[in-house]
Amino acid sequence: MLGLALPYAGFTALCLAMERHHEQVLGRRQIPPGLRLVLRLAGWLLLLTSPLPCLALAGWGGGSVLWCGMLTAAALLLTLLLAYVPRLAAGLALVLPTLGLLLAS
Amino acid sequence: MKPGFRQSMAWLHTWSGLLVGWVLFAVFLTGTAAYLRPEISLWMRPELEVTRPGPDIAPRLMEAMARIAPGSQSWTIGMPTARDPVARVFWRDPQAPNRRGFRDAALHPVTGEVLTARATRGGEFFYRFHFDLHYMSPIVARWIVSVCAMFMLVAIISGIVTHRRIFADFFTFRPGKGQRSWLDGHAVAAVLALPYHLMITYTGLVTLMFLTMPWGAQLAYKGDRAAMNADIFGNAPVTRPAGRPAPLVEIGPLVEEAARRWEGGSVGRIAVQNPGDARATIQLVRQDSERISFNPQSLLFDGTTGVLISATGEAALPAAETRGVMYGLHVGRFAGPLLRGLFLLSGLAGSVMVATGCVLWAVRTRQQAEKRGRVGFGTRLVEHLNIAAIAGLPVAMATFFWANRLLPAQMEGRAEWEIHLFFAAWGLCLLHPLLRSGRRAWVEQLGLGALLFALLPLLNFAITRRHLGVTLAEGDWIRAGFDLGLLALGAALGAVALLVAQHGRTRPGTRCRAAAPLATAEAAE
Numbered sequence: 167m168l169g170l171a172l173p174y175a176g177f178t179a180l181c182l183a184m185e186r187h188h189e190q191v192l193g194r195r196q197i198p199p200g201l202r203l204v205l206r207l208a209g210w211l212l213l214l215t216s217p218l219p220c221l222a223l224a225g226w227g228g229g230s231v232l233w234c235g236m237l238t239a240a241a242l243l244l245t246l247l248l249a250y251v252p253r254l255a256a257g258l259a260l261v262l263p264t265l266g267l268l269l270a271s
Numbered sequence: 272m273k274p275g276f277r278q279s280m281a282w283l284h285t286w287s288g289l290l291v292g293w294v295l296f297a298v299f300l301t302g303t304a305a306y307l308r309p310e311i312s313l314w315m316r317p318e319l320e321v322t323r324p325g326p327d328i329a330p331r332l333m334e335a336m337a338r339i340a341p342g343s344q345s346w347t348i349g350m351p352t353a354r355d356p357v358a359r360v361f362w363r364d365p366q367a368p369n370r371r372g373f374r375d376a377a378l379h380p381v382t383g384e385v386l387t388a389r390a391t392r393g394g395e396f397f398y399r400f401h402f403d404l405h406y407m408s409p410i411v412a413r414w415i416v417s418v419c420a421m422f423m424l425v426a427i428i429s430g431i432v433t434h435r436r437i438f439a440d441f442f443t444f445r446p447g448k449g450q451r452s453w454l455d456g457h458a459v460a461a462v463l464a465l466p467y468h469l470m471i472t473y474t475g476l477v478t479l480m481f482l483t484m485p486w487g488a489q490l491a492y493k494g495d496r497a498a499m500n501a502d503i504f505g506n507a508p509v510t511r512p513a514g515r516p517a518p519l520v521e522i523g524p525l526v527e528e529a530a531r532r533w534e535g536g537s538v539g540r541i542a543v544q545n546p547g548d549a550r551a552t553i554q555l556v557r558q559d560s561e562r563i564s565f566n567p568q569s570l571l572f573d574g575t576t577g578v579l580i581s582a583t584g585e586a587a588l589p590a591a592e593t594r595g596v597m598y599g600l601h602v603g604r605f606a607g608p609l610l611r612g613l614f615l616l617s618g619l620a621g622s623v624m625v626a627t628g629c630v631l632w633a634v635r636t637r638q639q640a641e642k643r644g645r646v647g648f649g650t651r652l653v654e655h656l657n658i659a660a661i662a663g664l665p666v667a668m669a670t671f672f673w674a675n676r677l678l679p680a681q682m683e684g685r686a687e688w689e690i691h692l693f694f695a696a697w698g699l700c701l702l703h704p705l706l707r708s709g710r711r712a713w714v715e716q717l718g719l720g721a722l723l724f725a726l727l728p729l730l731n732f733a734i735t736r737r738h739l740g741v742t743l744a745e746g747d748w749i750r751a752g753f754d755l756g757l758l759a760l761g762a763a764l765g766a767v768a769l770l771v772a773q774h775g776r777t778r779p780g781t782r783c784r785a786a787a788p789l790a791t792a793e794a795a796e
Contacts, residue, residue, distance in 0.1 A: 181442045187443075224607075227563045227596075231563070232609070232610050232613070234470075235467070235610060235613030236613065237466075238463050238466065238617055238620070239613055239616055241463040244442060245442045245443075248444070
């Protein structure tokens with residue numbers, strides 16, 4: 167669960183740092199520079215930590231394959247939601263990791 | 272004017288993709304289905320019970336083989352697993368009618384009794400079709416598929432070069448905008464699953480490398496194919512019988528020995544040569560779902576004394592292990608349910624990528640042609656083949672499942688007829704667009720596919736005992752999951768059919784007035 171939630175949240179943060187998608191979700195094109203930096207940093211940080219649950223679950227070999235799959239699944243999910251229900255796409259980025267943490271603990 | 276690097280790559284991408292797109296779509300989609308090979312096979316044999324394998328199943332199966340194949344020189348026993356809960360056995364029968372003299376049967380995972388089920392190729396058909404095609408020699412087919420895969424690799428690499436805005440358009444999908452949407456969809460399906468596409472295409476080539484690039488191996492083994500096969504595939508060398516009868520050793524201790532040597536690994540296959548003869552051998556091959564690498568680990572025992580003769584695959588050489596891992600990644604048998612789901616998803620993304628690529632070509636060419644006021648034969652041909660290849664294949668696959676349920680169980684040549692009907696349905700889908708205009712043909716074929724898939728679970732209620740009411744209640748998750756998957760597939764196809772139909776109503780004729788920059792134009796910017 168966390169294996170999907172982390173890359174999903176990471177991708178969402180990165181995508182909210184892009185003007186086109188920021189507008190889709192929040193309705194304004196201008197992104198304050200500070201916010202943009204925070205989003206970018208958070209996004210990359212989340213993506214960097216995202217292999218950890220996969221590696222913990224399936225070891226080095228299987229885990230790295232699993233991680234690639236999770237990245238793909240997360241990005242596909244985000245892209246589709248963004249196209250049809252952008253608000254939900256952003257909301258899910260908060261809900262999924264919370265759920266993941268709850269399930270993991 | 273000299274074309275730039277990106278433009279020449281765009282040209283390469285367009286043509287390498289288009290030329291083989293239809294074959295690739297079929298290979299991709301049936302290959303994706305092949306991840307579910309045991310599940311499909313089980314679903315297509317509703318007679319079989321799902322029972323957990325018993326604890327001392329190996330001796331039971333050996334006794335059963337001695338009973339049903341007494342005069343045979345070789346037996347192979349595929350052990351039952353959670354995914355495929357019956358033992359699949361085959362043996363050489365000197366009296367068998369088919370050319371190599373093999374017979375096969377499914378055995379009960381607890382008692383070892385022979386189970387009877389309808390004759391069908393099951394999931395095996397999709398697995399074979401995705402590299403052997405059908406109605407032709409497997410060697411020719413594998414060459415065709417290999418060449419297509421090489422084109423695919425070229426198309427992927429040139430596609431990455433052509434796609435100038437990979438990061439800017441990473442999450443971009445704008446639906447309902449004609450050509451723009453097709454391009455977005457193509458790029459999203461391609462980029463987001465790119466690790467998978469590269470991996471599956473490259474490793475696919477690796478699985479067939481001894482056919483397409485045999486020189487290295489020929490040189491190393493000096494033409495000794497038997498020795499090469501023994502090294503690569505772990506087949507035990509064939510031994511001649513001594514002609515003196517001797518009883519087979521107990522299998523139980525050998526299985527324990529294997530578990531010890533493989534650190535808890537389990538036996539996936541038992542191959543016995545010359546059973547009942549003084550020169551009997553027993554080979555135990557490790558379950559292939561336990562490791563990524565496809566290099567089989569196996570142990571060869573003397574069949575009368577139980578002494579270990581040789582062990583393979585324990586310390587594979589780097590080159591062999593590389594191939595083993597690539598092969599293993601391609602077939603994905605090590606994948607648990609979660610990872611298998613991701614492989615399925617990526618495989619579908621790959622099918623979508625190929626399909627949208629082909630459609631994109633047709634949409635773009637028609638648009639250019641209409642500007643010139645004349646739609647050429649080539650454009651119409653591509654449009655026609657797109658419909659048959661992309662919308663027709665799901666119809667054919669669904670027909671295969673319907674044939675499995677409706678053909679009489681005792682029919683002669685039943686398994687072959689399921690396949691003939693698959694191709695007949697596909698053939699009709701190829702003719703159908705001749706009678707209908709492009710969009711109507713799309714909608715009708717997609718809609719038909721949707722109906723056929725969605726009605727299959729209902730058909731199960733009508734004619735089998737394994738319908739959702741029973742499978743869900745009994746916890747038969749394989750069959751229940753497959754039925755639910757069919758429903759989902761039907762819904763997805765139906766949604767696409769509706770979208771295409773709606774789009775046609777709002778903007779009759781051309782699909783994309785609000786033309787956006789093309790891939791090539793983008794590259795030129």
